[in-house]
Amino acid sequence: MNEYEIKNIVSNQRKYFLSGATLDINARVSALKKLKDSIIKHEPEINEALKQDLGKSNFESYMCETGLVLSEISYMLKHIHSFAREKTVRTPLAQFHSRSYKKPSPYGVVLIMSPWNYPFLLTLDPLVDAIAAGNTAVLKPSAYSPYTSEIVRRIICDCFDERFVTVVTGGRSENTCLLNEHFDYIFFTGSQAVGREVMRHASVHLTPVTLELGGKSPCIVEKTANLKLAARRIVFGKYLNCGQTCVAPDYVYCDRSVKERLVKEIKKQIQKQYGKQPLERNDYGKIINQKHFDRIFNLIDENKVVWGGKANRSALQIEPTVLDKVTFGDAVMQEEIFGPVMPVLTYDSLDEAIRNINSMPHPLALYIFTSDKAAAGKLTSQCGYGGGCINDTIIHLATSEMGFGGFGPSGMGSYHGKDGFDTFTHYKSIVDKKTWLDLPMRYQPYKKWNERLIHLFLK
Known part of the structure; x- marks a missing residue:
């Protein structure tokens, strides 16, 4: 046109x-x-x-x-x-x-x-x-x-x-x-x-x-989280539409003490939800085009892959992939992933996690998995982000009762x-003024009694 x-x-x-x-x-x-x-x-x-x-x-x-x-x-x-x-x-x-x-x-x-x-x-x-x-x-x-x-x-x-x-x-x-x-x-x-x-x-x-x-939306897994349920819901949110979701958890940021157990549960959930050979499933989606396929695939560091990592270039498909021992300096952490690649990072204290998240551009979403209400309150109050969930992912955008947007x-x-x-x-903003009364105090010339009246009305 x-x-x-x-x-x-x-x-x-x-x-x-x-x-x-x-x-x-x-x-x-x-x-x-x-x-x-x-x-x-x-x-x-x-x-x-x-x-x-x-x-x-x-x-x-x-x-x-x-x-x-x-x-x-x-x-x-x-x-x-x-x-x-x-x-x-x-x-x-x-x-x-x-x-x-x-x-x-x-x-x-x-x-x-x-x-x-x-x-x-x-x-x-x-x-x-x-x-x-x-x-x-x-x-x-x-x-x-x-x-x-x-x-x-x-x-x-x-x-x-x-x-x-x-x-x-x-x-x-x-x-x-x-x-x-x-x-x-x-x-x-x-x-x-x-x-x-x-x-x-x-x-x-x-x-x-x-x-x-969009942005790099973090998924924080605190040490008191129900790890099995967290893994199930993280896998759902991360790999939905092959990760091509603006509010997908971009990376998992978990307490160091629960990382090994969490990664183990995530692997189980990927296999449970997508099978042992995801690329062979008829209902497994694809990356939108070759350009995005190449960009996402190049973010996968094969030395850090603990699950998945394989791809079918002709079908524009990449397996649900998990990367472990990732740092904020790695290539996968320098841009929004927008694909089925899940980096896992760790923190030693919640204050450290909050500082690192707030040092980066405000994400569109933030997800918190915890059984500690105080921890949830601290994260939702001190981190800047568009919207999110406690103990779930994605679903905050699926209601007409709340606005959805970025920050x-x-x-x-x-x-x-x-x-x-x-x-x-x-x-x-409209004022419909009646015509039957017109107070003279606002009109020139101003007199002492005008001043007294205006103070009376506008206190």
């Missing part, structure tokens, strides 16, 4: 938004219901697309993508009338004959740029929030997941006039053309490097942004549920 076509799309969406067509709550409800019905109708094609792009099984596709989008739609349909209602707030005494309220208003034309690792979820989840808030939207899915991008395009064409929601496919040239346009809000999920470019382009028009990025280098802003509605909403 060329620059002229993209400019025309944005212009037409702006005209459509300014017509007031998206402001009616019932119209938003109708749009969400139409999207829900279309997703359900196209579920077999969605599953096939995710299989083609990432090797996902039908179960994983529904659990981690389609089902979460449908859940977000259901949540919005249940709460949209409440979210969109004006909220009356307390009026100061000096303005007692007034009504003060906050009026939720959509930003306008929004751009949603999504990544390849959860291409269906991370395209449509923010779209649900944007529609509920009353915006129009241009979707730009990743060029690295072409099969899913195509089914998303078909679903959107099936549901909406392109003046309301449309999909722009393509690669870097399309991304650049879109970022050069004036949007009212930009929602981006992806890498930190591209996030900086998004923010740079947005600054030209002073466009507000939400950036959902510092791992992103800014949040979404899901009410937080998602708020992200795509500007709250106008």
Whole structure:
């Protein structure tokens, strides 16, 4: 798609938004219901697309993508009338004959740029929030997941006039053309490097942004943890989608006294969940492309492999791999892994662990396994991170009752549920002043009694 076509799309969406067509709550409800019905109708094609792009099984596709989008739609349909209602707030005494309220208003034309690792979820989840808030939207899915991008395009064409929601496919040239346009809000999920470019382009028009990025999310295993359960849940979170999850535990950071037992349990769990030959399983996923396969495989130090390490280059598959005796100076600790490689590091005290974690850029997630409430409280209070779990991994992002987002280098802003509605909403602060009384004290010329009254009202 060329620059002229993209400019025309944005212009037409702006005209459509300014017509007031998206402001009616019932119209938003109708749009969400139409999207829900279309997703359900196209579920077999969605599953096939995710299989083609990432090797996902039908179960994983529904659990981690389609089902979460449908859940977000259901949540919005249940709460949209409440979210969109004006909220009356307390009026100061000096303005007692007034009504003060906050009026939720959509930003306008929004751009949603999504990544390849959860291409269906991370395209449509923010779209649900944007529609509920009353915006129009241009979707730009990743060029690295072409099969899913195509089914998303078909679903959107099936549901909406392109003046309301449309999909722009393509690669870097399309991304650049879109970022050069004036949007009212930009929602981006992806890498930190591209996030900086998004923010740079947005600054030209002073466009507000939400950036959902990533980072090296630690998984801390404290000495009182239930090691068998910790291993089970760490293996699930780390190797889900072959490690290509922005909130996957990037590395395990455990108390030195429990390391050997933990590694033993992790090995057992990998074999239990993935079998002795994971690469031979039909439902084992793949790395998105050759470039990422090579990058991840080159992070594996064969001298530190204690489980896995094998790969099938032609199928773009890497075994669930565990590296032991890793240090913060190793190559695998210099970048976000974003693949099925689990480094295990150790600490001698919780204070040491906290210092090391806080010395690095704030991660998107942090996970803590412990039976000690004081230890959990200390870690959640003193470490900086986006969100996380105590005694589990990943699942904090699977609820519409809490916002999900990053912190510092791992992103800014949040979404899901009410937080998602708020992200795509500007709250106008309005005072509705009555006309039957007009106190003279604020007007020139000021006199002594004006001063006494103003002190009385504003104390």
